[in-house]
Amino acid sequence: MSKTFRAWEVGQIHLLPPSVQDFVGEDHVAHLVRDLVRDELDLSAFYARYRPGRGQPPYHPAMVVALLLYAYSRGVYSSRRIERACVERVDFMAVTGLAKPDHDTICTFRNEHRAALRELFVQVLQLCRDAGLAKLGHVALDGSKVKANASKHKAMSYKRMKDKEPALAAEVEKWLKTAQAEDQREADHGRDDEDPPAHVREKIKQLARIRASQARIEAQARETAERLAAERAAKERRTGHKVSGVRPKALDGIPADKAQSNFTDPESRIMKTAGGYEQAYNCQVAVDAASQVIVAQAASNHHNDVGEMIPALDGIAAVLGNLPKQFSADSGYCSEANLADLERRGIDAYVATGRQRHGDASPTSPTRFSQGPRAQAMRDKLRAGGYESPYRLRKQTAEPVFGQIKEARGFRRFLTRGLDKIRTEWSLLCTVHNLLKLAATRG
Numbered sequence: 001m002s003k004t005f006r007a008w009e010v011g012q013i014h015l016l017p018p019s020v021q022d023f024v025g026e027d028h029v030a031h032l033v034r035d036l037v038r039d040e041l042d043l044s045a046f047y048a049r050y051r052p053g054r055g056q057p058p059y060h061p062a063m064v065v066a067l068l069l070y071a072y073s074r075g076v077y078s079s080r081r082i083e084r085a086c087v088e089r090v091d092f093m094a095v096t097g098l099a100k101p102d103h104d105t106i107c108t109f110r111n112e113h114r115a116a117l118r119e120l121f122v123q124v125l126q127l128c129r130d131a132g133l134a135k136l137g138h139v140a141l142d143g144s145k146v147k148a149n150a151s152k153h154k155a156m157s158y159k160r161m162k163d164k165e166p167a168l169a170a171e172v173e174k175w176l177k178t179a180q181a182e183d184q185r186e187a188d189h190g191r192d193d194e195d196p197p198a199h200v201r202e203k204i205k206q207l208a209r210i211r212a213s214q215a216r217i218e219a220q221a222r223e224t225a226e227r228l229a230a231e232r233a234a235k236e237r238r239t240g241h242k243v244s245g246v247r248p249k250a251l252d253g254i255p256a257d258k259a260q261s262n263f264t265d266p267e268s269r270i271m272k273t274a275g276g277y278e279q280a281y282n283c284q285v286a287v288d289a290a291s292q293v294i295v296a297q298a299a300s301n302h303h304n305d306v307g308e309m310i311p312a313l314d315g316i317a318a319v320l321g322n323l324p325k326q327f328s329a330d331s332g333y334c335s336e337a338n339l340a341d342l343e344r345r346g347i348d349a350y351v352a353t354g355r356q357r358h359g360d361a362s363p364t365s366p367t368r369f370s371q372g373p374r375a376q377a378m379r380d381k382l383r384a385g386g387y388e389s390p391y392r393l394r395k396q397t398a399e400p401v402f403g404q405i406k407e408a409r410g411f412r413r414f415l416t417r418g419l420d421k422i423r424t425e426w427s428l429l430c431t432v433h434n435l436l437k438l439a440a441t442r443g
Helices: 030-039 061-073 079-088 091-096 105-110 115-132 158-185 198-239 307-319 336-345 375-390 390-408 419-442
Strands: 137-149 153-157 261-263 269-273 274-287 294-300 326-329 348-351
Touching: 030 061, 030 091, 030 419, 061 079, 061 091, 061 105, 061 115, 061 336, 061 419, 079 091, 079 105, 105 115, 115 137, 115 294, 115 336, 137 294, 137 390, 158 198, 158 261, 198 261, 198 307, 261 269, 269 390, 274 307, 274 390, 274 419, 294 307, 294 419, 307 336, 326 390, 336 348, 336 375, 348 375, 348 390, 375 390, 390 419
Parallel strands: 137 326, 326 348
Antiparallel strands: 137 274, 153 261, 269 274, 274 294
């Protein structure tokens, strides 16, 4: 053979052990994430959960935090996939220093340190502010529905529960009576009680789930009634006269027949998305227009966005110490109370009061929340600004962030169940988004 090739010696032993610093290039994100976690983040909340004792030493918390942040930045979310990446991918090895935590360790750490993991968002945002990435010149707020780790077909309406519960209870009771009679007839033969057959055990479980869901829906209805009653009483005290109009049925504390609960993830809700109705959570981001850094984030199981604006502004003020000079949001956030709050804070606001027709610069078609003098003034403000209004910044500021999280990093569905756990997941995603923006400035 005349051609000379480079040597390929797969059995060659290294004279000196390789350094993890050389596994990937010196400007790779893996190095930045590892060093930032180790040198710049306060991890005292993680260390506080550990106590001196005997047994195998645990993995270093800083290493696991760095691993989780880096994995999320690469679109790797499952604990089993993270475990596999620690064995197969050199970029993950550069973060872990060749440590190989298993999926159970990763999952347990993520579950036990939920509150501390959520606080990382605040620390990384403050680093972004120090780097000049959170100027708060214009901030846009937007929400997006993210699928829950549950099927919408595992949800049942309150009416169907009321119809099905008596029939199921009768079936179970009938079997129990039949089994008891059979036991009595065969007691002389020393027969022990037998467990119910599989199909009966399933019906017993289903009956328990339906009763628990009924109780949950009824408790929610009572809470809603108490809240609405308190709001009406406060309004009557403020105005000095009774609230006019038809008394809302919700004040009775009786669940609507259409009220639903999901058996797999009871805290998730069926929500309208671009692809139809899905079992989902409502995720929020407030984004700085200059850098696309997320300056506030939240996740809830509320169907609409109207109650999410004031907490977002409070979060920005608490973490960054300032409020945005300009603020924009779509019609889902428009209400007299929200517009009054923006006015009180002195923010130059641009909030849509209705859907925007194609080719029209000003949103029209008011929603049920945007009826009032402040909403009319906002409508006039947007119409006067036309295509030059700062409202145009809303879509190009907030919506690309959801695109980067959902499409570029492939997060389409939560892995965990329950509101507290999914808030940790969403916080980690937003933390990683900001971390990558920070990495771009340091690279």
